[in-house]
Amino acid sequence: MTRKLKASGSVVSALQFFEKFSEHCLAALETAREEGRPIAGVYCIYAPLEIIRAAGCVPIGLCGKRQAPIQAAEAVLPASLCPLIKSSYGYAKTDTCPFFSAADFIIAETTCDGKKKMYEFLGRIKPMHLMHLPYDQSLGSAFRFWNAEAERLGEYLTAHGGVPITAGRLREEVEIGNAVRALMWEIVRINADGSPLLTGMQLLPVLESKSFMVEAAPYLAALRELRDELLELRKSATGTTTDRRFRILLTGTPVGKGSHKVLQLVEESGAVVVCLDNCSGIKGLDSPVQTEGDLFGNVARRYIEIPCACMSPNPGRLQTVEALCRDFDIHGIIDLTWQGCHGFNVESQVVRERAEGLDVPFLQIETGYSESDAEQIRTRIEAFLEGIQ
Amino acid sequence: MTRKLKASGSVVSALQFFEKFSEHCLAALETAREEGRPIAGVYCIYAPLEIIRAAGCVPIGLCGKRQAPIQAAEAVLPASLCPLIKSSYGYAKTDTCPFFSAADFIIAETTCDGKKKMYEFLGRIKPMHLMHLPYDQSLGSAFRFWNAEAERLGEYLTAHGGVPITAGRLREEVEIGNAVRALMWEIVRINADGSPLLTGMQLLPVLESKSFMVEAAPYLAALRELRDELLELRKSATGTTTDRRFRILLTGTPVGKGSHKVLQLVEESGAVVVCLDNCSGIKGLDSPVQTEGDLFGNVARRYIEIPCACMSPNPGRLQTVEALCRDFDIHGIIDLTWQGCHGFNVESQVVRERAEGLDVPFLQIETGYSESDAEQIRTRIEAFLEGIQ
Structure with a gap:
């Protein structure tokens, strides 16, 4: 199943x-x-x-x-x-x-x-x-x-x-990459500005799409269309009833279609994942390739600066978590660790300590792709959400 | 316990x-x-x-x-x-x-x-x-x-x-390091030349000692004394009854006093671990620092060439296993993996394939430090040894 x-x-x-x-x-x-x-x-x-x-x-x-x-x-x-x-x-x-x-x-x-x-x-x-x-x-x-x-x-x-x-071709691709990241970041940021317009489950296919761009033009057009529609929605949503769902930051290991169990369970439990801070999510979206100077080196620099748990130490992740908690008005952090992923599993303790410093409730969930533990995880998430109240 | x-x-x-x-x-x-x-x-x-x-x-x-x-x-x-x-x-x-x-x-x-x-x-x-x-x-x-x-x-x-x-001090230390490795290798090699003179359990504290040398002179003297005594024993042992115990190569993750469970179980089951191919064992003993040319670079080179499973690919381990099977007349390979060690765990399949190519029986044991699985492991080792017969 x-x-x-x-x-x-x-x-x-x-x-x-x-x-x-x-x-x-x-x-x-x-x-x-x-x-x-x-x-x-x-x-x-x-x-x-x-x-x-x-x-x-x-x-x-x-x-x-x-x-x-x-x-x-x-x-x-x-x-x-x-x-x-x-x-x-x-x-x-x-x-x-x-x-x-x-x-x-x-x-x-x-x-x-x-x-x-x-x-x-x-x-x-x-x-x-x-x-x-x-x-x-x-x-x-x-x-x-x-x-x-x-x-x-x-x-x-x-x-x-x-x-x-060639320098020219690299510059074109840097401009395209930066445009994709900037648009994607605008789309994700929409949830920071008020009641969530997109659930985590809705964000998922959008975020995931960035790994599958073959032709830039239609992809950029689709991102712009979504961005514009969301900005319109945000305008018209001003003044409407405040959304009372808990706003969750999902961090940790990557999530995609097929491995969305925890994301879906969080939202089935009545909360909303307003932001996904993982490499299938927003990681690095706010980090463009610098366009002045040595372009090739700038590309290399931009990638090595990605704050994954494979880096040691990994201060960028803590800075990101802290900024997202503030900007997205986060009520709770759920840190997903795939079983056997030592990097994210050990780093979870470091993130927990930062969450405690920020006074934001924190829950680590260690699981695999199988559905066998779904109801057990649901119970833990429900208890976590009750604890926030 | x-x-x-x-x-x-x-x-x-x-x-x-x-x-x-x-x-x-x-x-x-x-x-x-x-x-x-x-x-x-x-x-x-x-x-x-x-x-x-x-x-x-x-x-x-x-x-x-x-x-x-x-x-x-x-x-x-x-x-x-x-x-x-x-x-x-x-x-x-x-x-x-x-x-x-x-x-x-x-x-x-x-x-x-x-x-x-x-x-x-x-x-x-x-x-x-x-x-x-x-x-x-x-x-x-x-x-x-x-x-x-x-x-x-x-x-x-x-x-x-x-x-x-200074160049002079580095040269002195290179000479000491090479002397330690060469003596240690001579000691381990003693088992290659006939019936085992040392069990794996006897070899263990000798092999382990190399990480704890503070003063070189007394340590080198003790290694020489052991080497000489073993060479004498080998001479006098010539012509005596052939040892009929199975000769096992123990490879994989490091073993020391306190984590010697599998080593001891193998020998309690009637076989003898004639060689330990792991980083607490012989790994790198046959690899001196080259003394010609850039000495600092030679030291760096000698260390990066250590064939641990953290290297990818790691052809040196397969070459070593093959050479040891031949030189030590190995009847069976036991590959020890500490639970959670992904590197050695994945590489075990590669070593297994090489063992099959050499027609040497192969057993992987994945365990921790706890004694809770000791009897289960004993049963597996006994079955493995019976399979060799």
Whole structure:
């Protein structure tokens, strides 16, 4: 049994584009293939998309958010790995992810032990390029190493059907990337300005779509349309009855269609997730690539500064959580940890301490993709929400 | 209840020095402190000891191999982390490790996600210096980054009471380090040349001692004495009845006094662990620091080449396993994985495949420090040994 993701049924009509986005995406990918553009499957948000696109390749997010392929993965991988890793490998092994099938090669980064070692098996299925990610954003030598990794990526792309990266093409892609992030951030910020206009479940497909942009123009147009509609709604909503639902910040490990169990349970329990602070959510949206100076280095810098728990220490996450609690008027933080994800699991204690300092109620939920613990989690969430009252 | 480590009761009298080595070590540490030499607690075998010693500091291994402090650690850390990480932090938190207490600061490396994030908490107890370890030994840029990390370590040591490293002092320490490794390797190799002269349980305190050398001269003398006694024994043992016990290679995660459960169970089941291929065992013993050319770079190179599962890919481990199976006439491989150690857990499948290629029986055992599963493991080991027959 899998938790069913309902279409929004919202008054926000521009949401529909995002609910069917993967279909658009597959059609656009097919066109890109016909045009001879290499398809690069990417596994994580540290992959510098602007560089991949400037090399004439199409970066595309890969599947890994459903329970179904996990059993096949466990024939090779330990059961104790996180569901995201097992699901990702299971999709590849069973050839059931159309994005993985379409990819000519895979770009990944050493974000965690489990992924890093899983990629050794993935490399048997499809060509793999692994970027070595340093774990200290403040260290000058670590940045130089990462910058060299970005250059090594460029060389790999050129050697695998991409074109040499020109300053002009890179600038175009930086402008597109910045425009996507800025629009997405405006859309998410709409909930900061009053009663929530979008639930977390409605935000989910919008946020997730950013990993699947093939053609920029129609995607940017759809984002603008949604942004404009929301701004109109916000104007007309002024003065109406105040929404009394608890405003929750969902932080921690990534969430997507198929792994939305906790998000849905929170909202079924009567609260609303007004913001998702994770890498499938707002992480890095407020961080554009700087456009002055060394553009290539700026791209590398922007990516290494992403505040994931794989960084140690990771002060950016605490700063973000604090800013979101203030700006989104958060009543409670729910920190989601996928089972086996040591990074987010250990960091949860650090986030808890910050939440206590902010006097914001905090709940960590450690779970997998299976539905077996759903009712137990529901009970914990209900108790947490009662505790806020 | 903790599995009791028995003194060897062996005919090899030179073993006694190593069975009481930690007492020698604590006394020597006290002398070093009185002389004003900074004490550097080190967490892993990637820490370049020659550099620490050449800077006038005393590197010393830290506790982390017993169950007792784990409960205290779990007040802060997730239970799903490996017992080694939890035990290490628990010792520090409860101030029950005399080596940790004696240390002025801690040197550690980003070998795994759990340790890396645990160090954020350890840094609240004692000054921490974290070396950023790349995960690809073949990449030139990764080596340059690691070399810069070794230089950064030197700067840290100088800033914390150490002396600037001279070429002469570094050469002395390289020669000492190479002599320790060469003698230790000769001692371990004794089992390759015929019936086992030392059981795994007897080898354990000898192998473990290398992390606790404070003064080189008496330590080297004790290693020489043991080596000579074993060579004599080997001569006199020639022509005696052939040992019929199964010869086992124990590989995987580190083992020490207090976490020797699986090692002891194997030998209680009638087999003998003739070699321990892990970082508390022979890993890197056959790999000296090259003495020609850039000595500092040679030290850095020697350490990054250690074939731990934290490297991806990790071909050195497979080559080592293959060579040991041949040279030590191995009848079966037992691969120990501490619960929650994703790196060794995933890599176990790769080692299993190599074992199948070599036609050597293979068993993975995933466990923690607790005794609760000891009888279950005994049953599995007995079944494995029966399968060899």
